[in-house]
Amino acid sequence: MAEEDLALIHALQIAPRVSWAEAARVLGCSPTALAGRWERLRRAGLAWLTVHSGEQSHDVVAFVDLRVEPSWRTEAIERIARDPRAASVEETADGRDLVLTVIVPDYDSLAAFTLDDLPTTPGVRAVNTHVATKVHRQGADWRLDSLDPDQQAALRESARHAKSPAxxxxxxxxxxxxxxxxxxGRQNAAEIARALGRDPATVRRQVARLLATDALAFRCEVAGLRTRWPIVCTWFAQVPMTELDHTVRSLSTLPExxxxxxxxxxxxLMFLLWARSAGDLMRIERLVNEKLPSLRLSESVLTLxxxxxxxxxxxxxxxxTGEVVLPRSLLPR
Structure with missing residues (x-):
């Protein structure tokens, strides 16, 4: 992707629904050019805007490792990827075949998925579940490095708005x-009203309310292989509870x-990084070992x-691909 593409994606990471006029003022180009560039990126599948449950969500999050028979791998991926409980599906190396990010409304739902449904999926040989007790940082917090500090500050100000206590x-x-x-995620109320055949005023009011609460969170995603960080690696670690807060603060400073x-x-503790190269992974691991001697890295998993x-x-x-399997949190309950 061109530098202009990366700059636009960085802007939408900070302010996913910023107007093209405001984004153009910050990026120094025309609103029409930005809208056209975004449409090209979106149609090519290089960047997209997704929606998930907001900050007030009480969903249960877990990370599930699967071992799959090689002859069943393609069918298992297709079947699991279309399950709304599996928010993300990764093919991995080093002792695992698939890693799922599972988001469900409660622990009963997690048990049904991991203990009943996944083990009976054709080809699945083993299931291992890591339940998240707290999410400190997530993909929506990660940023490209294409904008200067002043541009980032201007976009953060554009994205800041009062939240309703609803x-x-x-x-x-x-x-x-x-x-x-x-x-x-960038559709406006008029476009949504036309697509649904509903009254524009009603849709405008509903969109405004959704944006004014923490019900939904928007994030701009990017095809990782087209950025400067094509290598994805997950580390599992053990940290003394007395050092956890310090460790979280220190790891949160890593731009990767x-x-x-x-x-x-x-x-x-589990943390995932996007790195520039295999050598960069070694540099990061060495840095973590030097800065956090109490953290013991037990395993690393490379995403293929x-x-x-x-x-x-x-x-x-x-x-x-343009196809979305709505997560369970975005389906009526």
Missing amino acids: GGHIPNSYWPVVQRLAHD LRLLVSTAGQSN RTRKRMGWLLDRHGRA
């Missing part, structure tokens, strides 16, 4: 609008960090392909 409750009548936003989660089990990310199905090159 919390994360979404009325049933809003779900068609939520589902349209899940397929294209995409995910940082406390987990239940022998490894009580990402087949689904936060509901979006991806092709073999990590590009969005």
